[in-house]
Amino acid sequence: MDDVTVTLKKSASIIKDEIDASLSNIIPQDLKNASIYLTNAGGKMLRPGLTLLTCQLVGGSESDAVKSGVAIELIHTFSLIHDDIMDDDEVRRGQPAVHVKWDEPLAILSGDILFSKAFEIALSLKESNPNVSSDAVLETLNTIADSCIKICEGQALDMSFEGNFEVCEDDYLDMIFKKTGALIAAATKIGAIAGGADLNDISTLYEYGKLIGLAFQIHDDYLDLTSDEESLGKPIGSDIAEGKMTLIVVNALEKANDEDKQTILKILKEENNSLEQIDQVMNLFNKYGSIEYASNIAQTYVNDAKKILSNFEDSYAKETLLKLADYVIGRST
Template sequence: MEVTEILKKYSADIDQEITAALEEVDPETLRQASEHLVKAGGKKLRPSLVVLSAEAVGGQVKSALKTGAAVELIHTFSLIHDDIMDQDEKRRGKPSVHVLWGEPTAILAGDTLFSKAFETVMRSEEDGVPAPTILPALNAVVDSCVKICEGQALDMGFAERTDVTEEEYLNMIFKKTAALIAAATKAGAIVGGGTPEQIEALSEYGRLIGMAFQIQDDYLDVASSEEDLGKPVGSDIVEGKMTLLVVNALARASEEDHNRLLTILKEEGDEHVSEAMEIMEKYGSIEYAWQVAQEDVNQAKQLLRDVLDDSPAREALLLIADFVLQRSN
């Protein structure tokens, strides 16, 4: 089965839970703003990971749907606020929430999604999840929200620095990207009734594929085509972003190449993108980033094989790990 088919399998049920969570939001403009990005689509990767993790430890799909919906609500909240901070005018091919409704309403829409996420997890008892199980699942979700905010703050701080280390960068992407994916797989294993060993392994699986997901984004920015990316190649360089490739190249480069790469990153425009890519290629930084992502995926897959019995859900999780590296955008 293709990964896109796996993700579609749960989308309708997840969307139904999200609609139920938001249907009583008032006034109507706030509800429309809150629903906008959900209705715009998206892969539904994170909520699918919740459900698959529950199934992989022997749980039922129904028990994980509300937690899956909650994780998607949190992801959507973070996108709305990211778009405001970055002043991005489009998301998922549609105008951003703040473009359509203004920044104040967009902030409120994000806050609404954030609040509804916790309420949705707590309603899991309606689907047969024992009350004592709900609290640790909720705790996993709450913890990821704090980390998302920390990761965003770190990322913003990196824009003012030229001495970011690889350790600092990896910590930032863990918090900004991987923490919510780890929360999805951990919470899924919890509501599915997994053993402590299975819960820990699935949490780590989520962390590893989340790290690989972000590193692959860094890699694709210079190794993919504009057609596949849907944006110009090297846009991270134009924006002066501290990616793993840049951090690695700056650490390895000669003084001359180091200073030249920094100059390019600080300059506006895209006329020197190819030169920056040549410097990163010269020091093996592009290949290095791909290898780090590959190693993370390999470790994630081994964890699943170590603690989970063979099942369609485990196979789907293995396929999703591979998909992280096989995607082109």
């Protein structure tokens, strides 16, 4: 895990410097400050880290993928700003969300400008790497655009699940792929494109990203019930308190007898749950093995992702990508 953290910090430093340069000419100052705010707040920058690594995996250099990594991180940041507004979340990365520190109109504009800058940067790929073909630039743009469409669909599906306790596992997995996994898959794909990979390797690395993206979100659901408040930055069981549909909830509702199902539903539907009620639901999740089930599903996705890499030659990039697959379900935050 330490090797992965060091690698991500190194790539994050490179990406942050490039983002700072890319956003330096935004005016007025308030819009610039709001746009750069979350980047300065830290974050793992997992997605651009994956872009740099998959580029190196297929024979490219780290520098070949920097602009692609910046584009993907700007899309991610844009989505966070807008998500916080839609979800009325007041804290992001341990500090006030953008719309709280400024206001909603400026937050929306800062998200919009990050979205636009991402495509501007992707269009300029040939400036930093003349060897990139026009087809590669076009495919990078198509990949980013497709991920944006999927993010919007995923967010809409997530909102439609609120209060809908008939959601099945396949529907839930489709939602989290679109909301979370699609951008991670796009990150690994555009890295492969930047490295000059063939169509088969590009497709393979998109699948790798998809699998670890699914595992990443399921592990988030798992952490909500198994981590501690200090590490998580929010109360344990907050998904229960908010009545969110997660894989754990879906599985428990499918397995529970009528009495237990009604207990789970009653507590999920209540607006102000006590700690005792949250503990009661968690006990029922354990009774039906739903927490362990979610953990096992995430592990299966990680195992499948690692198998995908077996056809690539051994390298530092491959070793790190293997460790990164384990990292997404081994992290505590």
